[in-house]
Amino acid sequence: MDPYSPEGELINIHTAFHAGAYQQVLDFDTSSFSATNALPTQVLKLRSQIALGQASEVASSLAKESTPDLVAVRLLAENALGKDVLEEVKKLVEKEGQENLTVQIIGGILLEKAGETESALAVLSKHEGSLDAVALIVQIHLRQNRADLAAKEAQRARKWAQDSLLVNLAESWVGMREGGEKYQSAFYVFEELAQTAQSQSSHSLVAQAVSELHLGRLPEAEAALQQAIALNDNNADTIANSIVLNTLLGKKDEVQKLKAQLEGVDKEHRVLADWQEKKEEFNKAAQKYTPKFEVAA
Amino acid sequence: MSSPNMLTKFESKSSRAKGIAFHPKRPWILVSLHSSTIQLWDYRMGTLIDRFEEHDGPVRGIDFHKTQPLFVSGGDDYKIKVWSYQTRRCLFTLNGHLDYVRTVFFHHELPWILSSSDDQTIRIWNWQNLCTMTGHNHYTMCAQFHPKDDLIVSASLDQSVRVWDISGLRKKHSAPTSTSFEDQMARSNQNQADMFGNTDAVVKFVLEGHDRGVNWVAFHPTLPLIVSAGDDRLVKLWRMSETKAWEVDTCRGHFQNASACLFHPHQDLILSVGEDKTIRVWDLNRRTSVQSFKRENDRFWVIAAHPEINLFAAGHDNGVMVFKLERERPASAVYQNNLFHITKEKHVRSYDFQKNIESPSMLSLKKLGSAWMPPRTLSYNPAERSILVISPADGGTYELISLPRDASGAVEPTDTKRGSGNSAVFVARNRFAVFSQSNQQIDIKDLSNATTKTIKPPHGTTDIYFGGTGNLLIITPTSVVLYDIQAKKNISELAVNGVKYVVWSSDGLHVALLSKHNVTIATKNLEQVSTLHETIRIKSATWDDAGVLLYSTLNHIKYSLMNGDNGIVRTLEHTVYLVKVKGRNVYCLDRAAKPKVLQIDPTEYRFKLALVKRNYDEMLNIIKTSSLVGQSIISYLQKKGYPEIALQFVQDPQTRFELAIECGNLDVAVEMAKQLDRPKLWQRLSSEALAHGNHQVVEMTYQKLRNFDKLSFLYLSTGDQEKLKRMAKIAEHRGDMTARFQNALYLGDVQNRIEMFQEIDLYPLAYATAKAHGLEEQAQSILEASGFTEDQINIPSAGAAVTPPRPIVPTHKANWPTRAASSTVFEKALLGEVEGTSIEEPAANGYDDEDLLGDEAPAAAASGLGGDEEDDVGGWDMGDEGEADAEDDFVEVEGDEAGAGSSEADLWARNSPLAADHVAAGSFETAMQLLNRQIGAVNFAPLEGRFEEIYQASRTFLPATPNMPALVNYVRRTVNETDSRKILPIIPQDLESILAVLQTGKSAMVKNQLQDGVNVFKKVLHLLIINVVASQAELSEAKKAITTAAQYTLAMSIELSRRALVQGATDISGLPEDTRKRALELSAYFTVPELEGTHRSLPLSAAMNFANKNRQLNTALNFANALLDRTGNAKLKETARKIKTIAERNPADAIEIDFDQFADFEICAASYTPIYQGSASAACPYDGTKYHGKYKGTICKICEVCQIGAPASGLRLVG
The missing domain is CATH 2.130.10.10 (YVTN repeat-like/Quinoprotein amine dehydrogenase)
Structure with a gap:
């Protein structure tokens, strides 16, 4: 039986994980779980630890592991620490990627992060009925700006997985690109996660806030973001979206403050890089014009 | 049919x-x-x-x-x-x-x-x-x-x-009112x-x-x-x-x-x-x-x-x-403070409980189902503001209808979705369940009426109801099943016969299941809490915020507490259907589907509830403020095991005594026993007090009862020698030999005993006693007195005499540790000694196990507090947590045919000719090209902030799969648009907010903060350069704002330059002549730019005063006249008139300035000199400010962005 199915014992921890409620995942009492679920549980917990910024602990604790799942997690941790693990990942995927779901998923993540989208999709396509993999594929398609492929993927999953959380999430991600009524549907899904105790996290609250922002409901988005900040004021995504919100609200000073904060939290956040890049682009473009300020003598 | x-x-x-x-x-x-x-x-x-x-x-x-x-x-x-x-x-x-x-x-x-x-x-x-x-x-x-x-x-x-x-x-046969002749004639004729x-x-x-x-x-x-x-x-x-x-x-x-x-x-x-x-x-x-x-x-x-x-x-x-012929129960649903119901005319209306007003009709459902069949149920979805209506016509149909935003009369609904089914309820904001009785199937549908899931309910299912978080309640003739929609399984089942209606408490923790003659209260997990039976048909029910169920029968409103205690609240003349209770008001619908408010007195059930929850403050409050007395409440309290509380209500000493005994309140019992002074009562009190260990009370009761033996024994056991002696004395006085003997025995008083035996001629015993205690002399004298010798007496050897043990602790000085009385907390509360409300009782006081509700009460109370603020969102939780089983015929993901697509940002640039949209798209180069073409923009440095702002505002970061970077999404201003050729980005700072900024600039001017004003107006100009507006009307407003900002900037710049020239002095007589001339000119030019309304009088009055001070009386006169024309300000007029009077005496200027008030001219924004008609000039293509021809090709001083006189097609703000 699929341990992630509603009847399975992993359902709750899995939900919390995908809602980004990492601390809840770590605090989860898994002692009663059956032995077969021990490894998946461990993987979820380790990934949560990485997401919480404890990658170095994870990396060192797994240094000697040879179980392919855990090797994959170690690579993920090392990647988070800034190491180049691409070669190792490729090797691992080649060896274990046929069967091992964890390897597929983490391999997919790392390959995609390294820009090897094609190989990421290739390894992920080997999954057998894993919604995690489906969700990741959807996300990769969205990163490719292929909302059409993403929608197709989600639709296919909807047929066999019905109303599962991940299907709803994946659809919502796609919906955030499609817009219109889909914004509202996405909002429902995100809000549901964000307002349920087990799955409330800055992750889920930010998702809710983003959907509200797209719906043009700025005060609501602000409330959700503040809730997220109250939970964790050091989350880069929270800050990045707060910057967007405050910009829309016209609060310039707040934006400057948040930018400084974001730099403190995650110097390499792509937003900062992106903005820096744009700044340079602006200067380059502006230089093409030669304004004359005074009348020539 | x-x-x-x-x-x-x-x-x-x-x-x-x-x-x-x-x-x-x-x-x-x-x-x-x-x-x-x-x-x-x-x-x-x-x-x-x-x-x-x-x-x-x-x-x-x-x-x-x-x-x-x-x-x-x-x-x-x-x-x-x-x-x-x-x-x-x-x-x-x-x-x-x-x-x-x-x-x-x-x-x-x-x-x-x-x-x-x-x-x-x-x-x-x-x-x-x-x-x-x-x-x-x-x-x-x-x-x-x-x-x-x-x-x-x-x-x-x-x-x-x-x-x-x-x-x-x-x-x-009607009584004749008059019997005139005519009347009689008329009648006889008619007859x-x-x-x-x-x-x-x-x-x-x-x-x-x-x-x-x-x-x-x-x-x-x-x-x-x-x-x-x-x-x-x-x-x-x-x-x-x-x-x-x-x-x-x-x-x-x-x-x-x-x-x-x-x-x-x-x-x-x-x-x-x-x-x-x-x-x-x-x-x-x-x-x-x-x-x-x-x-x-x-x-x-x-x-x-x-x-x-x-x-x-x-x-x-x-x-x-x-x-x-038809059901009279009006279909209705309650959400927070609103009731939605369908009237007899089949109109949908709402009723506001707070304002007590009924809305006008919002919708007409005339066409729903058959004309003669009223809709059966209504389910309301607050998120979508839509309703689901079930009509029994055609074997059951449902219709999903959106309510109009405002009630504007009975309009026919548009865009409805329908299907067949016998019951339909919303189970989440975007899902509803439809049950069809004929094929015994429940479909979960989304808002587009597409089935997302199908459920096979238990056999014989008759109805479905909302079941709380992601659940359904499925009603069968013999049971109610709580069904998890997500997991597709039964969570629990409760055997209740013939449930017809289901009513959830406002906190969603409890549910009342109504059948024809029974009310069953269950928890949200369908564990039965209580059940009650009515002989008369039960019609409806609703929950009080405190967790009391009010229900209506054909002729009563009654209440039921969680523990099943129930009673009548009021009688009814007509059947009503309860929908809500708030304080003393019960809201209901009558058979004509009209909202009604009935008054009730909730004291009784509130009191009982407080009792169950042990909320002593509340009880106290009720006791103090309301006239809650009467035998019924007392017997209720007694029956329920709260005699100590009942005690508070009773005056009658006999009852008080009984209650006090029952709850062990000895003080009250003693007091009452003293009042009544009956042996029977003392008797009961003594045994009760003994059981408590309160020997002082016991002593008193024995005294009252003249129970000397017992008293003596009591003194013995408490070690009270003094009193024991007194008892001995008393016994002596009474001549009660047995008692005297006993007391002497207790006291160990041998002498007394011997004397006593002698007194009553029991010499052998007296002798034996004396002998046994070794009182040889006395024994001898007894012998002598009775005439026996020692040989004649044969005493069995009985060992040494025993003396009663001496008490070690004087326990008679204080009471023994007594059993705690059960009343403590409540009584303390009564005496005002306890501050907190529901205090958990110590285990000793007798009622900790007796009510099941003990555990629930705090929770219920807590949720009662949170109650109304939090809307029912929790209840809408669909519980989408989980993944369904993977099916075997899982389709392999196809490899995608092509690589990356173009991002939404690229679309924006493609979809729009507006610079702002290109900026949002991140295509700065094309944005600059557009601006250059439209308004000759060449200096982009001042716009950097604006570029950044627009770009920043249009990208959000959605966290998706864990361990992956967030997904970038693109914020649109076309929120409802899905056609990729029409989507456009959001642009921060819309026209409305800019107009507000414009206003602050104007007020800066009024407050004479000119530099601030200039900064604000320049900011406005920079905001409007890159922006979008929705319509042509807004466009002309925007253009007007640009001109206004430019003119104000110009005016204030001129004045600032004058002030710089004279360094703030008002009297410039000490300055060189050409400086004076220039200052006077600038002062005059200040009046030229087009300012709005009353603002025009500011430069006029400044120029007038400045000219007057500097004896430019002709100029001053001109300005005074202009000011008198324009201003409505009395003070300014007054000044103007004065100056006019003075100036008219000698209208001449000391210095000739370059200012012809009768000529039509504009001021060059670079040189601050007049541009008379016919002379070469150029304008800023963006803000329209004029410059002398020689400034052509330089940057506009006002907007600081555009090239003066550059060829330009004009600013575009509308797509």
């Missing part, structure tokens, strides 16, 4: 019922039977109240008097009898008919009875036969009074229906008899159309219509005017003789019954069959309608049935 489910309310079994009458007020019907009996039934309770048996043979006619406790009957014994149902006797009998009496009716106001008989006559009676109407030439089967006019209609087997005018009879000598009643119309005998005829309650039923199996409708009457139409359908018919009292319907065993309902306007109901074996003979409420009764071969 047939409906197999007739809403039968009551059925009786008897012989053939020939006549029926409803009581106008009470739930009673009279049934006259073929067997000669008349029955009086309470159809609500289903009980036979009385039987009247004086007729001989069948009784066919029966009627209640409208106001008096009377009824009339007519039978085959030719007799009409008038009865009192109070005295249960026949009052009198009217004889006169010569054959069977068919019908009898009271007049609606006159003391008249109308009868029809097989003797072919119709008669009117008071205590005697007033009038006999002849004309029918066969049996008259039925005759009825018109409800208002002086008319009678009759039906006969002669195939005719006749309408009679009886106004003559009324005139004759000219017809050919039968009969003038009081004349035939007005004869209606012919039936081909057989006519069995029944009836008037319409308000319209000039008549309906008749005959043996030709037809029901005919007739209309009459003042002068004629004619047949309108025929209702065909009965396939046997039609026995009786009538008009529906309120609706446009006709009801008829026949010997074909059917009841048929017809549409009055279309004469088509609406409904029909068939009985297996019984022919119908008669039908009657209740005059006010929606009830009918039909008599058949084996009794009577009382039924409704």
Whole structure:
């Protein structure tokens, strides 16, 4: 039986994980779980630890592991620490990627992060009925700006997985690109996660806030973001979206403050890089014009 | 069309019922039977109240008097009898008919009875036969009074229906007000008899159309219509005017003789019954069959309608049935402070509990289902502001309808989604469940009405209800099942029979399951909390915020606490359907679907609730503030095991004593015992006090009871030697030797004992005692006194004498540790010693295990507090947590055909010709190109912030898969657009906010903060350069804002430069002449830019004053005149007038300045000099500021972005 199915014992921890409620995942009492679920549980917990910024602990604790799942997690941790693990990942995927779901998923993540989208999709396509993999594929398609492929993927999953959380999430991600009524549907899904105790996290609250922002409901988005900040004021995504919100609200000073904060939290956040890049682009473009300020003598 | 489910309310079994009458007020019907009996039934309770048996043979006619406790009957014994149902006797009998009496009716106001008989006559009676109407030439089967006019209609087997005018009879019998000659003449003239000598009643119309005998005829309650039923199996409708009457139409359908018919009292319907065993309902306007109901074996003979409420009764071969045509329960739903309901006109309305107002109709559901069937249920979705309505028509249909934003009248809904189903409820904001009884299936549907999931409910399911978070409650005839939609499984099941309605508490923790006679309260997990039984039908229920269930029966509002305690809150005159309770107000819908507010007194149940929750403060408050006394509450408290609380209510000493004993409150008991001073009470008190270990009270009671032995023993055991001695003394005084001996024994007082034995001549014992204690001398003297010697006495050796042990601790000085009394907390609360509210009791006080609710109370209280603020969002949780099983035939993901696509940002640039959209798209280069082309922008540095802002505002970061970077999404201003060719980005700082900024700039000017003002206006210009507006109207507003900002900037810049020149001085006489000239010119130029309204007077007044001070009187005069023209400010006018007066005396300037107030010119924004017409000039393509020709090609000083005089196509802000 699929341990992630509603009847399975992993359902709750899995939900919390995908809602980004990492601390809840770590605090989860898994002692009663059956032995077969021990490894998946461990993987979820380790990934949560990485997401919480404890990658170095994870990396060192797994240094000697040879179980392919855990090797994959170690690579993920090392990647988070800034190491180049691409070669190792490729090797691992080649060896274990046929069967091992964890390897597929983490391999997919790392390959995609390294820009090897094609190989990421290739390894992920080997999954057998894993919604995690489906969700990741959807996300990769969205990163490719292929909302059409993403929608197709989600639709296919909807047929066999019905109303599962991940299907709803994946659809919502796609919906955030499609817009219109889909914004509202996405909002429902995100809000549901964000307002349920087990799955409330800055992750889920930010998702809710983003959907509200797209719906043009700025005060609501602000409330959700503040809730997220109250939970964790050091989350880069929270800050990045707060910057967007405050910009829309016209609060310039707040934006400057948040930018400084974001730099403190995650110097390499792509937003900062992106903005820096744009700044340079602006200067380059502006230089093409030669304004004359005074009348020539 | 047939409906197999007739809403039968009551059925009786008897012989053939020939006549029926409803009581106008009470739930009673009279049934006259073929067997000669008349029955009086309470159809609500289903009980036979009385039987009247004086007729001989069948009784066919029966009627209640409208106001008096009377009824009339007519039978085959030719007799009409008038009865009192109070005295249960026949009052009198009217004889006169010569054959069977068919019908009898009271007049609606006159003391008249109308009868029809097989003797072919119709008669009117008071205590005697007033009038006999002849004309029918066969049996008259039925005759009825018109409800208002002086008319009678009759039906006969002669195939005719006749309408009679009886106004003559009324005139004759109404008391004459005057007896003038004319009156008498008029009457005698009128009294000219017809050919039968009969003038009081004349035939007005004869209606012919039936081909057989006519069995029944009836008037319409308000319209000039008549309906008749005959043996030709037809029901005919007739209309009459003042002068004629004619047949309108025929209702065909009965396939046997039609026995009786009538008009529906309120609706446009006709009801008829026949010997074909059917009841048929017809549409009055279309004469088509609406409904029909068939009985297996019984022919119908008669039908009657209740005059006010929606009830009918039909008599058949084996009794009577009382039924409704439609359900009266109005479909409704409550959300927070609003009630949504469907009125009798099938309009959707809402009602605000806080404001107590009903909205106008929002929607008309006329077209939903069948015209005659009201919708059954309504489910409301607050998120989507839509409703789900179930109509029983066509085997059950549901419709999903969006409510309009504001109630603007009964509009037909647009964009509805429908399908078939018997129940439909929202289970999440974007999901609803539809249950279809016929194929036993539940579909979960999304808002587009597409099925997302299908559930097979348990066998025999009859209904579904919302089941809390992601769940459904499935109702079967014998149980309720809580079903998890997500997991597709039963969570729990509760065996309850025949549940009809489900009511959730506002905190969603409890649910009340209502069946016909039972209320079952269960937790949200369907664990039964309590259940109660009512003998009368239960109609509805609602929860108090504190967790008390209020429910309505046919005639009461009652309450039930969680523990099943229940009681009556108030009585009801009419059935109502509760929807909400708030404080002392109960909100409900009546049978006409009108919202009503009923007042209740919640004290009793609040008190009981506080008791259960041990909320002592609340109880205290209730005790102090309300008059909650009475035996019922005391016995309730006592029964429930709270004697100590009951104690607070009681004055009567006897009861107080009993209660005090029961709760162990000895102080009160002692006090009461002292008051009453009865041995029995002291007795009880002593044993109770002993049980407590309170020996002081015990001592007192023994004293009171003069129980010396016990007292002595008590002193012994407490070690109270002093008192023991006193007891010994007392015993001595009383001469009670045994007691004296005992006390001496307790005291170890040997001497006393010996003396005592001697006193009562028990020398042997005295001797033995003395001897045993080694008192040889005394023993010897005793011996001597009694004349014995030592040899004669043989004493068994008994070892050493025992002395009573000495007490170690003087326990008599204080009480022993006593048993704790159970009242402590409450009493302390009463005394104001305890501050907190619900304090957990220490375990010792006796009632910790007795109520199950103990655990729930705090939770309930807590949620009660949070109550209304938090809306029901939690309840909407769909619980999408989980993944379904992977199916085997899983489709392999195809490899994608192509690589990356283009991002939404690229689309924006493609979709829009506006610079702002290109900036948002991140395509800065093209944005700059656009700006350059449109407005000749070349200096972009001041716009960097704006570029950044727009770019930043349009990208959000959605965290998706863990360990992956967030997904970038693109914020749109076209929120509802999905066509990729039309989507456009959001641009921060819309026109509205910019106009607000503009306003702050103006006020800076008024406040003389010119530099701030310049900065603000420049900011406005920079915001508007890259922006979008929605319409042409907004565009012209934006353009106006640009010009305004530019002109203000120019004006303030000129003034700033003047101030810089003179360094703030007002008197410039000390400065060089050319500086003075320039200052005066600048002051004058300040007045040139176009400022708005009153702002124009600021530069004018400044220039006027400045010129006046510097003796430029001509200039000052000009400005003064201009100012007088423009300003409305009294103070300025005053100054202007003064200056004008002064200046007019000598209108001359000291210094000639370059300012011609009569010429039309503009000021160059670079040099601040006039540009007269005809001289070369250039303008800024963006803000329109003018410059001398030589500045062409440089950057505009005002906007700082555009090149003066550059070729430009004009700014675009609208796509």
